[in-house]
Amino acid sequence: MASRQQMMESEPTGGATEDVDQQALGPALLAAGASVGLSWYYFFLKGDRQRGIFVGLWPPTILAFASYLNQRKIRNQLDTLMRPGSTLKDAIDSMMGNR
Numbered sequence: 001m002a003s004r005q006q007m008m009e010s011e012p013t014g015g016a017t018e019d020v021d022q023q024a025l026g027p028a029l030l031a032a033g034a035s036v037g038l039s040w041y042y043f044f045l046k047g048d049r050q051r052g053i054f055v056g057l058w059p060p061t062i063l064a065f066a067s068y069l070n071q072r073k074i075r076n077q078l079d080t081l082m083r084p085g086s087t088l089k090d091a092i093d094s095m096m097g098n099r
Contacts, residue, residue, distance in 0.1 A: 040052070080094055
């Protein structure tokens with residue numbers, strides 16, 4: 001079994017992190033894009049500049065929440081992996097949903 005320092009120094013494979021990114025950012029990117037379109041609609045077509053600016057502030061907030069949730073999910077996976085007393089096989093099985 002690899003020591004904790006060896007596991008921390010090793011490079012992640014990228015497959016698991018890309019999967020987490022896709023799950024969290026897919027709907028958030030869609031919502032942020034729709035918010036930008038709605039903002040332009042209110043600002044330019046309807047002439048309601050205040051509402052257009054207000055709706056235009058939503059995309060950074062939506063993306064910030066998605067980023068926070070993504071980081072929290074990754075942190076939970078790392079905590080599971082680095083839990084003292086657990087074996088690497090148990091940690092991987094629990095992350096993959098086999099337990």
